[in-house]
Each structure stands twice: as structure tokens, then as C-alpha cells.
Amino acid sequence: MNHPVSTIAPILEAPLQTLPGIGPKLAGLLEQAVGGKRVLDLLLHLPERFAERVRIEKPEEAPADRDSVFPVLAESHRAVRSAKGARYVEVRALSGDARVVLRFMNATLPWIEGKLPRAEPRFICGRVRPEGDGFSVMNPEVARDAAQLPEREAIWPLVAGLHRGHVARGLAAALAVLPDCPEWADPPLVARETWPPFAAALRSAQAEATPAPRARLAYDEQLAGQIALALVRRRERQKPGRALLGNGEKRTAALAAFGHTPTPSQTAALAEIDADLAAPHRMLRLLQGDVGSGKTLVALLAMLRAVEAGTQAALMVPTELLARQHLRTLERLCRPAGVRVALLSGSLKAAERRQVLAGLADGAIAIAIGTHALFQQGVVFRDLGLAVVDEQHRFGVEQRLTLASKGEATDLLVMTATPIPRTLLLTHWGEMAVSRITGKPAGRQPITTTKHSLEKLDEVIEAIGRALGRGEQIYWVCPHVEVSLQKPYSRGADAAKLAAAELRFTVLKEKFGKSVTLAHGQMDVETREKALSAFSSGTARILVATTVIEVGVDVPTATVMIIENAEEFGLAQLHQLRGRVGRGPQQSYCLLLYAPSNRQMMVKRFNLLRSTEDGFVIADEDFRLRGPGEALGTRQSGHEMARLPLDDAAAQDRLVAIAHADAEALLTRDPALSTPRGQAARLLLRLFGKDAAMATLGAG
Known part of the structure; x- marks a missing residue:
């Protein structure tokens, strides 16, 4: 439907509760799930996947790699707790001659009894697994009719109390009012990438898993961000400054x-x-x-x-x-x-x-x-x-x-x-x-990086004793300050959850005495400074710490960095910690200690850390593995990447680069955003929450 530009934003920015069939309670649940209160926020809440189901007559026909839809008759219900204390409801049912156990995690018995009444035919959908002399299904969907479980269906991220049907109902109402928008992207780019228009991309992305609509939407969000940054950049560069000159x-x-x-x-x-x-x-x-x-x-x-x-x-x-x-x-x-x-x-x-x-x-x-x-x-x-x-x-x-x-x-x-x-x-x-x-000051040696299972902890401590005998200084970094009070310390698979600076300090102090000191962020400044000063001066030879020493602690005589439970740290953070040693002319070492259960994870990280000391290479890989917020140690407003990331990180990077160039070209040709495309770009900024940047234009 065609709308004047001035009327488009009010339609897409309208509260969810204005949609037909969306009351206050459902609107609140949808707002939690989509992260916003507008109709557009719901439209941008894309399916995380599309369920592909196969209809069968009996569970023995179920494929191992797909959800199956088949009839059942419930025989009994009971509320159960797992060995770890998790609540679930178990339903024993028949499907033809086969016995099937259905398990519903975190469900209540009355609710399941209502959905699956005893001896009444129902259809379920889920992944079928052999169990004993029958079969089992975990958290199946339940319906009165097989038609309610279509062979292909969008699956959206949900929150507690919100069901797929709620999202489908809300989206149907939102799509019914979705207006066509003017084109804010570069037309030759849109043609080259074979992208649909914005509104068509929203409709397609909600209905199918093809990549072009999602790429279009991801690009639009990046373009909004790049135009906003370019406007801020221009505003700041226009501000008067002053020349600061010196005699040296x-x-x-x-x-x-x-x-x-x-x-x-x-x-x-x-x-x-x-x-x-x-x-x-x-x-x-x-x-x-x-x-x-x-x-x-x-x-x-x-x-x-x-x-x-x-x-x-x-x-x-x-x-x-x-x-x-x-x-x-x-x-x-x-x-x-x-x-x-x-x-x-x-x-x-x-x-x-x-x-x-x-x-x-x-x-x-x-x-x-x-x-x-x-x-x-x-x-x-x-x-x-x-x-x-x-x-x-x-x-x-x-x-x-x-x-x-x-x-x-x-x-x-x-x-x-x-x-x-x-x-x-x-x-x-x-x-x-x-x-x-780039590079490091002259005279610094490469750091030798090695990995060690926590099962070898005693051997590592013995090696530390030998290093002390050679007059070396050692950092020992732990991921937490205090050990959990609910469990004793373990050197096995649970160690990753329990490694703590306080406990490690106690263990090492018993063995090495006053040469061990402790520093972490929960100490008062004076006590922590005293510990750091003792280590800097050489009075203390081992500093047990949390990541409080990740930046800014410079002790050139420290040559050994031990990182306990290294699997709990990101690549970039491990690289930062490793950089606390190797600051003098002596050979330095970084030992990565890991829980045996996390060996596979550590091998990949270790191989990259061992292969390079180039932090830019490591940062790129960390970005790929963990996402931008975690790679930088943050997950907060202003530092999230697009809410519409692509599965392929390289494709996402490419879109950002194109959006950067497109935004610069647009503002070079139309600095006031007054042309038809410029007016469309103003709408884009508003829809993606970048309208504050338009204040730099003097109107908007």
C-alpha cells in the first residue's frame, strides 16, 4: 500500500497494543520478546529457523534428523524432578502399538493434563528417539488436529508465557498495516544485490529462509548507523578548535x-x-x-x-x-x-x-x-x-x-x-x-605459550617453584574472586566454575610463604595497591589476581603468566593477559590451564594464540567466535551490533563496509538530506532509532 512519507513512521512506530487482537498482557509479552514497543520492532523480530516436519503414522517411521507429527493417546501423567532438581511432567502414551514417553520441561501437571487429556486423541510434533522398548519425545508441540502442525512453520525466539501462535497473530496484524517505504538505499546497489524493497523484505523474511531479504534488512540497519555516524562526524569537524603548538x-x-x-x-x-x-x-x-x-x-x-x-x-x-x-x-x-x-x-x-x-x-x-x-x-x-x-x-x-x-x-x-x-x-x-x-618496542622477546590440563596442576605448581628458584616473578590469574560456598573445590570438570583467586592464594601461600600476594577488584584500594607495589618492587614474587591486572600493570621483571581455567576467557582477553609478561629482555612464558572437560574448546584457542602475537588477528577471530559485545567485554547499549546479523560474519563485514561508503557518498551529494533519497534516509534514521543524529541537520 502506498503512503505519503510523512505518514509511514507513525504507522510503524505505533504501539503494539494498537494492533487488532493485541491486548495489554500480550503486548507486554511481545515487547519482552522483540525488545521494543513498536509495530516495526515486531516486524523485525525474524524467525530463528523454519521447522521442517514430516507426517508419519507411527513413531518407528520417524526420521532421526527431523521433527515428526503423529497421533498419540495419553495413558498417565506425573510430575517429576530430575536428579539435578529440574521440574518436568512425564506423560506415558500410546501411538498405535508403540509406547511413547513425552517429557515437558518446566511444565505444570494441570496444564499438561489439559493439553493431553487421558484417552483422547491428540497429535504431537517433536524429535523422536528410541528409549527402552519404545520411544521418547522431549518438549513436543501438542495439537487437536494434524493441520495445526503444518509441515513448514516459522519458529521465533520467545519468552516465558509467549507462544508461537501469539507471535504469528501479532505479525499477521502488523503485516496487514505495513506500508511500502521510499527507497533509501543506493538503487544501483539494490539492483546489483537483487534485494527486494524494505517492506517486501520484511514480508519475505517472515515467510521464508532465503538470504536476500535478511541481507537487505541487515544492510538497512547498518546504513542507518553509518549515516548517523557520518552526520556526527561532520558536526564535530565543523566545530571550531584551536591550534596547540609547542617548542618540544x-x-x-x-x-x-x-x-x-x-x-x-x-x-x-x-x-x-x-x-x-x-x-x-x-x-x-x-x-x-x-x-x-x-x-x-x-x-x-x-x-x-x-x-x-x-x-x-x-x-x-x-x-x-x-x-x-x-x-x-x-x-x-x-x-x-x-x-x-x-x-x-x-x-x-x-x-x-x-x-x-x-x-x-x-x-x-x-x-x-x-x-x-x-x-x-x-x-x-x-x-x-x-x-x-x-x-x-x-x-x-x-x-x-x-x-x-x-x-x-x-x-x-x-x-x-x-x-x-x-x-x-x-x-x-x-x-x-x-x-x-603496530609491533613492540625493541628488545622484547616472543612469549612461549603452552596449555596444561588442571589434572596436571601439581606439576605446574612444582614448575613454579623452580621458576622462583631462578629469581623469576609470576602472575597467576583466576576468573573469580571467591570459591562457591555450595561445593568443595574440585580439580576436575567443575574446576571451571570454582577456580578462585582467594583459594589459589591460600594454596600457593601455604607452599611458598610470604613471596605470594593477592590483588582483586573487591579489595579496598590501599590493600590492593600495597600488594601491587610489593610485586612491582620484587618483594613479592607471585601475584595471584583476577583480570584486575589485564591492563595497566607493568612489571618488566615478571616472566611467567599462568591463567587458570583459561576456557572462561575470550581470545582477546587471553591475549591481553599474556601481554603482562614479555615486557623485559628475558624469555617469558604463558601457561593456559583448562578443565579436562573443555579440552576441545581450548585446543582451538591455544592453536591461534600459539600461532600469532598479533592482537589484530586475534581480535578478528574473537569477533567471529563470540560476537562484538563479548569480544570487547561489553554487552550494553550503544555497543550492540545489528539486531539482524547474518549467519556469515564475512557477509556482515562486507555489508558494513558498503554501508560506510554509501553513507559517505550520499552525504557528499546531499549533505542536507533534502533530495527524495535524502528524505527517505531521514525516515530510515527515524525507524532505526538514529533520529537524534538528524539534529545536526538543523531540522528533522
């Missing part, structure tokens, strides 16, 4: 204290940053560098350029632990340059905090390091020229762009040690220019 004196003094020449890659990244600082517009730059590549030095030299230009700089990090680590490093290098550095964090005593705030306000403190506290109300800088944000995957685009609001035309540099795949660069960091530091 403070940099020279800091580099002399550092004692090493920057690598060619560090020099190249710094040149790109310097060019932005010198330009009369705001810098928005992402600095990527693998573990140990030397990002902190580049950031410090950038901040010293801002100080040389007569302004201040701020370095914001996610944890106080990391802030204090940076403070030690920066103080050592800035003191010879005559630059005052201070920490601002939540743990400062009132008198210390007042002194730091006064120093920031009058300019006596040139560089501030801290957590979110740096940007709280009441923190005033005399003149903040550069804000640096370290390891902040959790910030969305708009949050990053407001971090520098403490200064006038403040430049912004964001750093990450987690290599970001190209697809994520385009989808989540697309408003920023990107610099990349």
Missing part, C-alpha cells in the same frame, strides 16, 4: 628520562596526533595499539604538547588501580620536564581533593589523571586543551563526544589496547580518525 622542550626532557627512542610506529602515530593538535578544529582520534606497543608514551607526548602550548591535559581511565599505575609512570617522566601531575579519584581524602581541585582551577597542575571523577560537576580546569581516554569501550559515541566538555574546544584522544576489527571501527568508532601502533 618538555617532550625532550621526558624522552631523556624514558631512556629509549620511540619506535617508527609510535613516531608515525604521534605525527598524526600532532597534525590534529596543530589544526584549527577539534581532534577526535582513536589510538589503537596492541598489548605492550607503547600507547602510554604516545599519549604522554601528546599531553606534553598541550602543556607546551600553555593548556592542561587530562587522562581518564576506567579504574583507580590503572590511574595509580599511570600516575607512577607519568610522574617519573614529567618531573624532569618540570610538569606537575596529580591524581583525582574517589578515594582521595578531603584535604587532598581540595588541593588537587585548586591546582586544576589555577593551572598549577598541568596533567590530571583519574577515573570518571575527572569529569564530575565541581571539577574545573583553568584551560583543558587535551582529554585522553584510556580503555573506555563502555562509552558510546555521544558520551565520548561530551567527555571534553570541561574545556573550550578541547581535543579528544581515545586509546585502546584491545585491537578493534574493521567492522567495529566502522560501526562504533566511525566518528573518529584512527591511528594504529
